[in-house]
Amino acid sequence: MVNMKLIFLGTSASTPTAERGLSSMVIQRDGELLLFDAGEGMQRNFIRSRLGMNKRMKIFVTHMHGDHCIGLLGLLQTLSLHGRLIPLDVYGHGKLDEFLKENMRIVNFGLGFDVNMHTIRSEGVVVREKDYEVTCCEADHLIPSFSYCLVEFDRPGIFDVGAARRFHIPEGRLYGILQNGEDIVYNGELIRSCQVIGQPRAGRKIGISGDTRPTRKLRDFFRECDLLVYESTYGQDRYNKALENFHSTALEAASLARDSGVRKLVLTHFSTRYKETSVLLNEARSVFRNTEAAEDLKIVEIPYKESVS
Template sequence: MCQDRKREKRMSTVVEITFLGTSSGVPTRSRNVSSVALRLPQRGEVWLFDCGEGTQHQLLRSEIKTSQLRRIFITHLHGDHIFGLMGLLASCGLAGTAQPVDLYGPTGLKDYIQACSKYSYTHFGNRVQVHTVQPGVVYEDEEYTVSCGLLKHRIPAYGYRIAEKDRPGRFNVEKAKALGIPPGRIYGQLKNGETVTLADGRIIRGQDLCGPTESGRKLVYCTDTVFCESAVEIAQEADVLIHEATFAHQDAQLAFERLHSTSTMAAQVALAAGVKLLIMTHFSPRYAPGNELDVNNLLEEARAIFPNTKLAYDFFSYEIPRHRSDQLAEIS
């Protein structure tokens, strides 16, 4: 029973990223175009970031349940980030998925959805809601806050920051029992950090019975953009920064012309923002295996600046670990 409770607690706090497309511009034999899924199994939800052409096929090849798709965040309106959107939404409807889907993205996203719906005779009713984003908070609930910042690209493009809210530390049941505090609703109040007056007149502060506050995890997704201070700002102290690295350092001139990032720019953002892990994605097909430079060269360039860097590839999954205080609470 104890082991089951521990397993349930671990499952209740999973935050897992899965890359569904890691190529820039066009797909290749091994990489589809941009899309990243955030899986929140404790809520039975999947949040999608960008939806390039073929994303629904990638979902079918993954372990992610399309029926759990709840929110889609679009960075900008270039085709390699949105051409899979209408197909995916239509398929969800044809499959009888009753769950509503909220879309978040730049000005023009709503017009795009309406035009595609009109000329393809696809009707979503109230199932799909489109929210136009501006820098700042774009979504918030009891557990998460999603905010965005304007990046630097040829058209308006936004980076997204997903922040899990801090939670009170582990409640010390043994100490509560020793103080003669009756179990029940009062325990819940104290665990939430509230101050409670008992029937005998004693005043008990919840913070005295809880361990250190459990800091929420933070994920940041930045693409498409050349190096900019806005990316550094929204990436501050993130647990994971997903950042585009379209070009190698030697092709920096192309990056500046097309307002994309090099591997070294992505690393500089990670370093300046003090993130824990950088995962690079959105690689130009020019760095395919067998060419003069490949993505492993980009990894070497980035690690020279920011050692804790990984390369994304299609279907690569990464579970964002809980902070150390959380891990200690879990096994206690």
């Protein structure tokens, strides 16, 4: 089993407040860090979260607005000054590569590790690893913007030791072969993996909206997320402002989560007009009860479905 949790490093929209930094969150999974957005100054909460400076890391940027990408410069320099040696991968719009290279040239700082830049040119799979993938979908914002999903692949079913013993299979190497989904021949008899392995167990799915209006495409993209982190810049009192600036209200975020069959919704990216988030949370819970409001340094554990009673 792989432990996974999400940590919010910044939850304010456009400008920071005394309590909230700019947009950034990280999924900590099996010793790897998957960072989504890097608003200005986010490395401070990165340090406070004790995430580690030399971990395997991928960074995904939703769009090229300053409150989502400017902090990438400071984060990279901080990692280098703390002695990072492991390369990291950065994924985003084509202008992101230009932004980093030009600013590093102007400021004149180098890094002690390699940064591999990956330009996202279309929707679909952004990166695929052996047990998960990250996909993207076009969001509806003022400039080109992506939403992301981290999708774990199904895990093998539980090995039935009792069934294996009924076939008189000795413990050891043959157990491992069957657990890997391969069939064996033992004592002249074909024994299929499915005869001793239960049904595959679903992996987890986490959605990250970035800045966007709600759309039918995103509703389908986020379908059956175990956790959806969705922007709710405004309440319904500022609905026209949400339309004008291509953001979402808390009620719209909750409606999309409900229609997508999401298990849990966490609201983030709050306008500084809201000194506290209870009004936004109440609006969202009126249509989707299992909703929480993000806070800087808030930790959200993400259990497997079978671990939830």
